[in-house]
Amino acid sequence: MRILPTLLVSTLCIFLSGCSQQNENPSVENLGMISVMAFDYIDQDKMKMSVIMPQPASEAKKHTQLYTVETDLIQAGLVDVSSKSDKTASLRQLRVILFSEEFAKTGKMVELVLELYRDTNVRSNIYLGVVKDSAEEFLIAEYPDKPNTSTYINSVFQPKQYTYFSPFITLHDFIYDETNPVLTAIVPYLSLKDNLIHIEGIAVFKNGNMSHVFSSQKGKNIQVLRGQKRLSILAITLNQDASKSEKVVLEFIKSKVKVTSNHNFESPKVMISLKYKGKLSEYKGEKNLENKKELATLEKQVNKLVEEEIRELIEKCQELSIEPMGLFESFRMHYKGDWTPEQTTELMAKAVFEIEVDTTIATTGILK
Amino acid sequence: MDVKKKKVLNSYHVVFLVQNIMIGMGLLSLNHTLSAVGYGQWWFPLLFGVVANITLIPMIWISLQYQDDDLFDIHEKLLGKWIGKLINTLLIVYAVIIFAAVIQKYLDLIQVSVLSDRTIMGHLIIFLLLAIFIIKGGIKSLARFCILTFFVTGWMVYYLKWGIADGEITHLLPLFNFNKLEFFDAFKNGYTAMVGYELIMVYFPYIIKPYKAFKHATIGIWNTIFFYISVTFVGTMYFSEWQLEHLLFPVLKLFQAVDLSFIEQIDTFALTIWVFLMLTTVGGYLWMAKKGMDSVRNKNSQFHIYVAAVLVFIVINLPFPMFLAKLYETIFLISFGVILWPILLIAIHSVRKMKKGVVR
Numbered sequence: 244m245r246i247l248p249t250l251l252v253s254t255l256c257i258f259l260s261g262c263s264q265q266n267e268n269p270s271v272e273n274l275g276m277i278s279v280m281a282f283d284y285i286d287q288d289k290m291k292m293s294v295i296m297p298q299p300a301s302e303a304k305k306h307t308q309l310y311t312v313e314t315d316l317i318q319a320g321l322v323d324v325s326s327k328s329d330k331t332a333s334l335r336q337l338r339v340i341l342f343s344e345e346f347a348k349t350g351k352m353v354e355l356v357l358e359l360y361r362d363t364n365v366r367s368n369i370y371l372g373v374v375k376d377s378a379e380e381f382l383i384a385e386y387p388d389k390p391n392t393s394t395y396i397n398s399v400f401q402p403k404q405y406t407y408f409s410p411f412i413t414l415h416d417f418i419y420d421e422t423n424p425v426l427t428a429i430v431p432y433l434s435l436k437d438n439l440i441h442i443e444g445i446a447v448f449k450n451g452n453m454s455h456v457f458s459s460q461k462g463k464n465i466q467v468l469r470g471q472k473r474l475s476i477l478a479i480t481l482n483q484d485a486s487k488s489e490k491v492v493l494e495f496i497k498s499k500v501k502v503t504s505n506h507n508f509e510s511p512k513v514m515i516s517l518k519y520k521g522k523l524s525e526y527k528g529e530k531n532l533e534n535k536k537e538l539a540t541l542e543k544q545v546n547k548l549v550e551e552e553i554r555e556l557i558e559k560c561q562e563l564s565i566e567p568m569g570l571f572e573s574f575r576m577h578y579k580g581d582w583t584p585e586q587t588t589e590l591m592a593k594a595v596f597e598i599e600v601d602t603t604i605a606t607t608g609i610l611k
Numbered sequence: 612m613d614v615k616k617k618k619v620l621n622s623y624h625v626v627f628l629v630q631n632i633m634i635g636m637g638l639l640s641l642n643h644t645l646s647a648v649g650y651g652q653w654w655f656p657l658l659f660g661v662v663a664n665i666t667l668i669p670m671i672w673i674s675l676q677y678q679d680d681d682l683f684d685i686h687e688k689l690l691g692k693w694i695g696k697l698i699n700t701l702l703i704v705y706a707v708i709i710f711a712a713v714i715q716k717y718l719d720l721i722q723v724s725v726l727s728d729r730t731i732m733g734h735l736i737i738f739l740l741l742a743i744f745i746i747k748g749g750i751k752s753l754a755r756f757c758i759l760t761f762f763v764t765g766w767m768v769y770y771l772k773w774g775i776a777d778g779e780i781t782h783l784l785p786l787f788n789f790n791k792l793e794f795f796d797a798f799k800n801g802y803t804a805m806v807g808y809e810l811i812m813v814y815f816p817y818i819i820k821p822y823k824a825f826k827h828a829t830i831g832i833w834n835t836i837f838f839y840i841s842v843t844f845v846g847t848m849y850f851s852e853w854q855l856e857h858l859l860f861p862v863l864k865l866f867q868a869v870d871l872s873f874i875e876q877i878d879t880f881a882l883t884i885w886v887f888l889m890l891t892t893v894g895g896y897l898w899m900a901k902k903g904m905d906s907v908r909n910k911n912s913q914f915h916i917y918v919a920a921v922l923v924f925i926v927i928n929l930p931f932p933m934f935l936a937k938l939y940e941t942i943f944l945i946s947f948g949v950i951l952w953p954i955l956l957i958a959i960h961s962v963r964k965m966k967k968g969v970v971r
Contacts, residue, residue, distance in 0.1 A: 335876075363724035366876065367867040415868065416777075422853030576784040581649075 637804025778848025
């Protein structure tokens with residue numbers, strides 16, 4: 244007769260649970276799932292925190308709810324947001340965090356990202372972006388031809404072939420870059436143009452502060468040197484000054500980079516070998532592409548131009564004493580002791596770079 | 612189940628028992644505990660495997676000399692009734708505190724990350740009841756639960772794939788970038804993840820083929836090493852040294868990198884599945900405490916399981932958090948002593964053998 248007490252206890256357990264206090268844990272319907280956050284700089288202590296959450300109710304006219312609060316701490320800001328909205332704000336569905344340029348330049352961004360990294364509710368695969376002017380504007384702006392703001396912003400940050408020049412840095416990546424002494428952190432740089440979000444280039448950080456913005460073309464080279472295998476389209480103009488300028492577009496490029504060094508700290512030398520492979524999808528010029536010789540000349544010209552571009556990029560980095568490419572990893576691999584960021588800067592300043600580019604044009608299309 | 616019968620453990624039972632009692636909380640923070648040696652940590656589990664294998668030899672050897680006795684009986688035979696009982700009592704305390712340390716750490720983590728608006732009391736009671744339920748079926752029940760655990764949790768290794776894709780293989784070098792002090796620190800902290808195989812001395816008399824136990828325990832240890840080295844390898848690739856040092860549970864961050872279209876927050880999922888690994892670990896120690904009480908009181912009683920569980924409950928709820936934190940830290944150092952203990956037993960055994968000619 245053991246079954247009777249068991250049944251009794253289990254029935255009681257099930258029914259008594261109905262008597263528990265309801266305000267303990269908000270149910271899914273009562274949670275406001277924040278999808279995008281934006282931070283603007285006010286002063287050293289205060290920031291403007293704007294959040295959006297999707298509005299699931301079909302009766303509502305707008306499909307996005309926007310809340311802006313002034314706060315000094317994220318959690319305090321969330322409490323403010325919860326009190327303003329009809330729901331409990333939660334960070335569990337956060338996808339994208341935007342920072343204004345001013346915010347990133349004052350060094351508060353690293354601090355804030357670390358705070359979010361600590362929070363167990365926040366995933367570490369959230370995308371980060373630095374925006375020109377005001378970050379709040381991105382959330383306020385109307386995107387009439389898009390389903391809703393959060394879906395749109397989220398999809399802008401999903402890596403796509405044509406935006407491979409953008410690094411798509413996640414929370415983890417940013418912390419990783421920032422704390423890795425061989426690298427300086429990079430974050431995509433965005434702007435708002437005609438009610439559309441535009442990825443302009445790459446913002447590079449130095450000692451926790453944003454220090455420079457590289458164009459998307461330079462961004463592409465940074466990505467290649469960082470080891471990105473798939474690339475977006477490579478569009479180049481050869482002989483820019485001369486009247487006979489040629490335009491080449493290479494598509495579906497695969498790249499392979501190999502960085503080796505002489506491990507000599509006194510006179511460091513870094514050898515960069517780059518291999519591109521792609522198909523020529525557009526060409527404006529006078530070369531006969533059927534002719535293997537002329538094609539080879541074209542390849543050589545492309546090689547030279549890419550090499551120049553990379554050299555220019557490295558020189559710019561040397562000038563700014565930043566190292567977003569991680570070229571000195573091979574030095575660290577054979578170094579005994581703790582590697583410091585100063586060593587990277589020092590090496591960057593005095594290193595000699597040998598760049599070798601090898602482009603292969605696989606096909607030239609079906610037109611003669 | 613086979614509670615009364617003596618020899619119940621088949622070869623595969625031994626493999627899974629050894630392996631799953633070892634894997635527990637240690638794996639979640641392995642990258643962190645080894646962070647003193649920086650990127651060099653990825654090959655440390657190999658070293659641990661070798662050390663564990665070497666320290667396994669005296670355990671098996673002394674157990675083979677007393678095939679029908681567990682560690683507690685051996686103590687009484689070798690050290691005399693009273694000293695034996697005293698040491699057995701200490702071992703009971705050891706088992707109870709390890710149980711408490713492991714479960715407390717896990718429940719704290721659950722509270723921080725999964726159920727942030729509840730206290731640990733409710734889970735603690737359910738957890739203890741589950742552990743009692745498993746151990747009531749005897750050691751074979753625990754062994755079967757270990758097999759289940761392996762299949763429920765082992766496939767999570769697949770989720771490390773994302774960490775490899777995002778990681779840098781170059782981090783694997785240099786191999787020996789640390790000094791003696793850092794090495795010692797990492798070894799001391801990291802080896803706590805290996806604790807658990809010493810329990811073989813307690814369930815040894817239940818093994819059907821004792822002469823093959825060494826082989827099977829070795830397989831168990833190296834299975835564990837496989838999981839450990841996968842995690843340290845991927846962790847080294849995926850994290851910077853700063854992250855290794857500052858993240859308390861790097862495995863959870865590794866799981867956060869997982870990007871699947873149909874499910875999100877794998878880390879929460881993994882953390883809740885981890886309860887299986889915790890149950891096997893604490894189950895082993897609960898069994899040890901139970902056997903210890905049996906031997907001290909000269910009475911085989913299922914009631915001792917409840918006593919042990921209540922003791923654990925009391926330890927966790929002691930109102931001295933600072934003392935407990937210190938205790939939990941020290942208990943793993945004591946476990947190194949337990950691992951090395953059989954060497955002393957062998958010495959005593961040989962001395963007595965020389966004196967008497969026969970021991971028994």
